[in-house]
Amino acid sequence: xxxxxxxxxxxxxxxxxxxxxxxxxxxxxxxxxxxxxxxxxxxxxxxxxxxxxxxxxxxxxxxxxxxxxxxxxxxxxxxxxxxxxxxxxxxxxxxxxxxxxxxxxxxxxxxxxxxxxxxxxxxxxxxxxxxxxxxxxxxxxxxxxxxxxxxxxxxxxxxxxxxxxxxxxxxxxxxxxxxxxxxxxxxxxxxxxxxxxxxxxxxxxxxxxxxxxxxxxxxxxxxxxxxxxxxxxxxxxxxxxxxxxxxxxxxxxxxxxxxxxxxxxxxxxxxxxxxxxxxxxxxxxxxxxxxxxxxxxxxxxxxxxxxxxxxxxxxxxxxxxxxxxxxxxxxxxxxxxxxxxxxxxxxxxx
Amino acid sequence: xxxxxxxxxxxxxxxxxxxxxxxxxxxxxxxxxxxxxxxxxxxxxxxxxxxxxxxxxxxxxxxxxxxxxxxxxxxxxxxxxxxxxxxxxxxxxxxxxxxxxxxxxxxxxxxxxxxxxxxxxxxxxxxxxxxxxxxxxxxxxxxxxxxxxxxxxxxxxxxxxxxxxxxxxxxxxxxxxxxxxxxxxxxxxxxxxxxxxxxxxxxxxxxxxxxxxxxxxxxxxxxxxxxxxxxxxxxxxxxxxxxxxxxxxxxxxxxxxxxxxxxxxxxxxxxxxxxxxxxxxxxxxxxxxx
Numbered sequence: 001x002x003x004x005x006x007x008x009x010x011x012x013x014x015x016x017x018x019x020x021x022x023x024x025x026x027x028x029x030x031x032x033x034x035x036x037x038x039x040x041x042x043x044x045x046x047x048x049x050x051x052x053x054x055x056x057x058x059x060x061x062x063x064x065x066x067x068x069x070x071x072x073x074x075x076x077x078x079x080x081x082x083x084x085x086x087x088x089x090x091x092x093x094x095x096x097x098x099x100x101x102x103x104x105x106x107x108x109x110x111x112x113x114x115x116x117x118x119x120x121x122x123x124x125x126x127x128x129x130x131x132x133x134x135x136x137x138x139x140x141x142x143x144x145x146x147x148x149x150x151x152x153x154x155x156x157x158x159x160x161x162x163x164x165x166x167x168x169x170x171x172x173x174x175x176x177x178x179x180x181x182x183x184x185x186x187x188x189x190x191x192x193x194x195x196x197x198x199x200x201x202x203x204x205x206x207x208x209x210x211x212x213x214x215x216x217x218x219x220x221x222x223x224x225x226x227x228x229x230x231x232x233x234x235x236x237x238x239x240x241x242x243x244x245x246x247x248x249x250x251x252x253x254x255x256x257x258x259x260x261x262x263x264x265x266x267x268x269x270x271x272x273x274x275x276x277x278x279x280x281x282x283x284x285x286x287x288x289x290x291x292x293x294x295x296x297x298x299x300x301x302x303x304x305x306x307x308x309x310x311x312x313x314x315x316x317x318x319x320x321x322x323x324x325x326x327x328x329x330x331x332x333x334x335x336x337x338x339x340x341x342x343x344x345x346x347x348x349x350x
Numbered sequence: 351x352x353x354x355x356x357x358x359x360x361x362x363x364x365x366x367x368x369x370x371x372x373x374x375x376x377x378x379x380x381x382x383x384x385x386x387x388x389x390x391x392x393x394x395x396x397x398x399x400x401x402x403x404x405x406x407x408x409x410x411x412x413x414x415x416x417x418x419x420x421x422x423x424x425x426x427x428x429x430x431x432x433x434x435x436x437x438x439x440x441x442x443x444x445x446x447x448x449x450x451x452x453x454x455x456x457x458x459x460x461x462x463x464x465x466x467x468x469x470x471x472x473x474x475x476x477x478x479x480x481x482x483x484x485x486x487x488x489x490x491x492x493x494x495x496x497x498x499x500x501x502x503x504x505x506x507x508x509x510x511x512x513x514x515x516x517x518x519x520x521x522x523x524x525x526x527x528x529x530x531x532x533x534x535x536x537x538x539x540x541x542x543x544x545x546x547x548x549x550x551x552x553x554x555x556x557x558x559x560x561x562x563x564x565x566x567x568x569x570x571x572x573x574x575x576x577x578x579x580x581x582x583x584x585x586x587x588x589x590x591x592x593x594x595x596x597x598x599x600x601x602x603x604x605x606x607x608x609x610x611x612x613x614x615x616x617x618x619x620x621x622x623x624x625x626x627x628x629x630x631x632x633x634x635x636x637x638x639x640x
Contacts, residue, residue: 066440072440116621118625119621119624119625119628122628123624123628123629125439126382126439126443126584127580127584127624127628127629129382129443130576130577130579130580130620131620131621131624133576134577134617134618134620134621137573137613137614137617138614138617138618138621141613141614142614145610259447259451262444263444263448266440266441266444270440297459307458307462307463308459310458311454311455311456311458311459312455312459314451314452314454314455314458315451315452315455315456315459317448317451318448318449318451318452318455319448319452321444321448322430322445322448322449322452325434325437325441325444325445325448326433326434329437329441
C-alpha cells in the first residue's frame with residue numbers, strides 16, 4: 001500500500017522492481033555498506049557472511065519452488081550437492097574452467113530436479129514431500145557410492161577460483177564480493193520472475209492447481225519449470241560453496257540442511273523474495289549464537305555428554321521455527337510490512 | 351534363499367509396525383506425524399535409562415514406558431499441534447518435524463552416542479523362543495512380527511467396530527462435519543495422539559530389540575517407515591502391512607544381490623510406485639472440486 005498522495009502514474013512504475021527514489025537510495029546505501037563490510041569484518045564474520053550468501057541463493061530457489069509455485073521440496077541440499085559435485089568433478093578431472101561450469105552446475109542440478117519433479121504432476125501435499133525426501137536420500141546415496149566422485153571422502157584440492165588475475169579463495173573480501181554479486185543477480189532474477197507471466201502462472205498453480213489448469217495453464221510444464229528453476233538456484237549455490245571450501249564432501253549436504261532451507265523461508269515468510277533473505281539471515285544469526293550458548297550449557301551442566309554444540313544448534317533451530325509457526329506464521333516479512341504500514345498511516349490506524 | 355525370504359518377511363513385519371504408528375495419527379487427525387520416529391527413539395533410550403541406569407526390572411520398565419509414551423503423545427499434541435489447527439498442511443508438517451528435531455536434540459544432550467542392547471532381547475539358541483524357532487529365523491524379528499500382526503488386527507477392529515474408531519474416521523474426514531455431529535474433536539485428537547504415543551513406546555521396545563538402541567535409531571525408523579507408508583497409501587491399515595512386507599522382501603532380496611543398495615531400495619521402490627500408482631497401493635484418491 002502506498003502512502004497517501006503517492007500514485008503510480010505509468011504502468012512501468014507499477015511494474016518496477018524498485019519503485020521509489022527512497023528505495024533506490026536505501027538500496028545504494030545497503031549495497032555500499034555490504035561491499036565495505038568486506039574490508040573490516042573479522043575473519044569469523046567473513047566466513048559467516050559468505051555462508052549466508054550461499055544459503056541465501058539456495059533459499060531463493062526454495063522460495064521459487066515452494067513459496068511461488070507451492071511445490072514443497074525437502075531435498076534442496078541434495079540438488080546443491082549435484083551442482084557442487086559437477087563443478088568439482090569437471091574442474092579436477094578435466095580441468096574445465098569454473099566459469100564454464102557455473103551454468104553447467106545449475107543445469108545439472110535443474111535436470112536432477114526435473115527427474116524427481118515428474119511425479120509432482122500427479123501427486124501433491126504429503127506424497128510430494130515424501131518424493132522429495134526420497135530424492136535427498138537417493139542422490140546422496142548415489143554420490144557416496146561412486147568411486148569417481150571420491151566416495152565418502154568427496155573431492156579435495158580444487159583449484160583456486162580466479163577472475164581477471166585476482167585469486168578468489170577462502171574467507172577474503174574478494175570472495176565476499178563475488179558472493180554478494182551473485183546473490184544480487186539471483187535476487188534480481190527471483191524478483192523479476194514474479195512480474196512475468198511465468199511468475200503469475202506459478203502463483204496460480206500454488207493457489208489452486210485445478211483452477212489454474214481449467215484456465216489454460218499447462219500444469220506439467222509450469223510445475224516442472226518451477227522445479228527446474230528452484231534446483232538451478234540450488235546448483236549455483238552448490239557451485240559457490242564448492243569453490244569457497246575448495247572441496248566437497250557428502251556430509252555437507254544433509255537432510256537437515258534441506259530442512260534448514262524450508263525453515264528459512266518459513267521464518268522469512270512463505271511467498272516473499274525479501275522474506276527468503278531475511279529468513280536466511282535470521283536463522284544464521286541464531287546459528288551464530290549457537291557455540292557461545294552451548295559452552296554456557298556445558299558449563300551449567302557438566303554431566304552432559306559430548307556433541308553439545310550439535311544438539312544445541314538443533315534445539316535452537318527447532319525452537320525458532322516453532323515460534324514463528326505459532327506466533328508469526330506469515331513470517332518476518334509480514335511483520336516488517338505491518339510496521340511500515342503503521343508508520344505510513346500514522347496517526348490513523350487505518 | 352529360503353532364509354533370505356523368511357528374514358525379509360519378518361523384517362517387513364517390523365516395518366509395517368513402524369508405518370502403523372504414522373497411519374494411526376494420520377487416519378484420525380489428518381496430520382502426518384514426522385516426529386513419530388524420534389519419539390520411538392527417545393522412548394527406547396528412556397527404556398535404556400530405566401533398565402541400565404536406574405536398575406528397574408525389564409518387565410516393570412516396559413509397563414512404565416507405555417503410559418509414558420501416551421503422556422508424551424498428548425504433550426506433543428497439546429503444545430505443538432493443537433495451536434496449529436486449521437493452518438495449511440505445510441505448517442503442521444513442519445511443526446512435527448521441528449518437534450522431532452527437539453526430541454533428537456534432547457536425546458543427543460542426555461545420551462550422546464550411547465548404544466545399548468535391550469537385555470530381554472531373545473537370542474538364538476537361548477531361552478524358550480530361541481530354541482523353538484528354526485535357526486534361520488532371528489527370534490527378535492519373529493517376536494516383533496507377531497506383535498505387529500496382533501496390533502494390525504486390533505487396529506482394524508478399533509477403526510471398524512468401535513465408537514471411538516468411527517469418530518476418529520469422521521474427524522479425519524472433516525473437522526466441521528464431525529463437530530456438527532456432536533463429536534468432541536479435541537478429545538478425539540487427544541485420544542488418537544495418546545494411542546499413537548503408547549504405540550510409539552511399544553515400537554520403541556520392539557524396534558529397539560530388532561535394531562538395537564543406537565543414535566541412528568530414529569533415522570532408521572523414519573527411513574523405513576516413510577516408504578512403507580507411501581507404498582501402502584497414507585490412510586490404509588492393510589496397506590501398511592502389505593507395504594511393509596513388500597519393502598522388507600525387496601530390501602532383503604535386493605541386498606542379497608547388490609549389497610551396497612540396501613539403504614536406498616525402499617526409496618527406489620517408493621518412487622517407482624509413485625509413478626505408477628500415485629496414491630499408493632491402497633490409498634484413497636482424493637476427489638477435488640474447485
